[in-house]
Amino acid sequence: MPPVVTVTRRAHFNAAHRLHNPALSEAENARLFGPCANPNYHGHNYNLDVSVTGEIDPVTGYTIDIKTLKELIETHVVSNFDHKNLNLDVPEFRDTIPTAENIVVVCWRLLAPVIPRGRLARIVLWETERNLVEYTGG
Amino acid sequence: MPPVVTVTRRAHFNAAHRLHNPALSEAENARLFGPCANPNYHGHNYNLDVSVTGEIDPVTGYTIDIKTLKELIETHVVSNFDHKNLNLDVPEFRDTIPTAENIVVVCWRLLAPVIPRGRLARIVLWETERNLVEYTGG
Amino acid sequence: MPPVVTVTRRAHFNAAHRLHNPALSEAENARLFGPCANPNYHGHNYNLDVSVTGEIDPVTGYTIDIKTLKELIETHVVSNFDHKNLNLDVPEFRDTIPTAENIVVVCWRLLAPVIPRGRLARIVLWETERNLVEYTGG
Amino acid sequence: MPPVVTVTRRAHFNAAHRLHNPALSEAENARLFGPCANPNYHGHNYNLDVSVTGEIDPVTGYTIDIKTLKELIETHVVSNFDHKNLNLDVPEFRDTIPTAENIVVVCWRLLAPVIPRGRLARIVLWETERNLVEYTGG
Amino acid sequence: MPPVVTVTRRAHFNAAHRLHNPALSEAENARLFGPCANPNYHGHNYNLDVSVTGEIDPVTGYTIDIKTLKELIETHVVSNFDHKNLNLDVPEFRDTIPTAENIVVVCWRLLAPVIPRGRLARIVLWETERNLVEYTGG
């Protein structure tokens, strides 16, 4: 059996967001989210590391052609999130607070069904150079 | 005369912005700024490198105490820009488009008068890992 | 059941240390630790990545508020290690050689009991840009 | 039982390669590998993160002396790959396409037998800042 | 007069090269260039930082639209250098040794005439994370 490896491609997008739960009072939102609840939004340069695990194809030496992976992330995530307001412009966050935790789960749901070879194994979302979230589909 | 060196402190802030000139038509704004004109805003993690040049004080070995420099950047820039919408929340950008070029000049005007020792020599603003702007006061 | 994700916060501290086992001869210490045994100490800028795994709270969209995680690392690790001599100033290393391996285990013991939501899942200590140690509690 | 940690050392090498399967037609190679099939080669600065897992030795505080790990990577990988053409100069790639996937598996086979303490747990090969492959021996 | 700032865009390309002066003996080439003279080539991930200095346009807030700068670098440098063998595939290096010094000067000659606003002020070429060359046109 060929070896099984994990291939990762890093993508970027720049977006605005705010953290706010409409089911709670403004005071409660302020307490929970502090400056992240700013009604005028703030924003981030997000880095997104998408990892696919699978056997190495003996014909190509690839688990997945990383150009294919790059284009899938571009089509299904970056083109919808980049230079957007996550709360206002991205339907997936109409009823979901765009915390890093929820963004990474949304990215998983967008990408898992379209991986053509191997399986989506891990997504890491960097909200800043010091804050990141990782999801493996559980 | 003691040696003259340049001391740099890096700071961070996360903010939303859009690029839009109200004196121009929407079509012209779209042509000039493309996705950066999104009326719902997008955002960035900005890095700001602030450099002060001056003689080394023989008593302390410091040109400027970098803790002082850190606090000045915090007070005059970060506390006003971080987790804010630059267009809506920061008075300096009420009549100035918050391009990286204009942000770096605004930072200069906020910081140059308050440097207590040496002189402000250079500010670099990183809008993304690949886009940056540098200003030396000219 | 809500998705389970892993949230990571990166912290920093600057410290001096030396590697030396008092139960061994000086010759044996020199052989084992080389320049790291310098009796006058050397030092590092340590990066510490602390990861917490747990369900996303549907009310906040958080697994753990990363500001809370930041403050816990500050209180329990950084305030005790930063600008310190690990061998002389930190009681945990009175009888434990402050190798990267032992530092990461000490950090785990300091942080695991205080994580208020989810569970401590992984700590990574970067001693330099090229040397790191990872611990998952086993 | 002493705690079990994972120690990682990062190494570098600069090499040329091309992706080409001699069993396929040129047209098929061009379709599969695009510019990576350039018969004149292209190249990369590779980063290689080698991780060893094992109990902390109570005498040294080490799982594995990271200087030993550094020297093993130097001897078994870097000295054979650095400033080389992987296709022409490295026997392991005579019949194996030097994709990142295959390189990481070759590194594993070179290093796993020589780790003197603990066991080789993970190798990550960075082909660029945005493309990486990870192997855990499966 | 509007403020004068410097805008920088970072680009990437991956290429093979060797250092070899055909006017010298092989022994002399080996002495001068060591492993960099390998006749089978080696390679690098190059980073290229291109800086343009000029007044901020009061209408756009731009010195130069960084998307324009990105496309000029793509057209005049990256499309000709990326996934290429600098010695064999790039006419500019037919009679010029592709050292980092010479590459940065060639990039200057390709880019300086096409900058539409402001002037080319500095190019930095990173050959590795620790080796770089900077040129300001002198």
Added chain:
Amino acid sequence: MPPVVTVTRRAHFNAAHRLHNPALSEAENARLFGPCANPNYHGHNYNLDVSVTGEIDPVTGYTIDIKTLKELIETHVVSNFDHKNLNLDVPEFRDTIPTAENIVVVCWRLLAPVIPRGRLARIVLWETERNLVEYTGG
């Protein structure tokens, strides 16, 4: 005349230090240097970027062979500073407080006389990822 470029090599060293002026009272030292005055020392991973400016040699394509530059930094700085206590082990800091400002000037004095081709143009010392000092010999 051949083009004039600036070549930079990055080096590393890990060292302990403390900031303390023996001519001042302990109270004054504590006020000036805060935790940096810890009598037990703290430490850093220092990065040192050394830049040499000069004409490109038409025979080699080099301004200075970067391997030569690497070895000079190793011999004159790194071998004396790495895994050392700057205050106790390095004669240059016997009467000079090892602030980043003074370290960079000491590095200049050690390196400027030994550069064999071109001239030392700039040294940058990174004390942390956010604090750096730059010296051009003035």
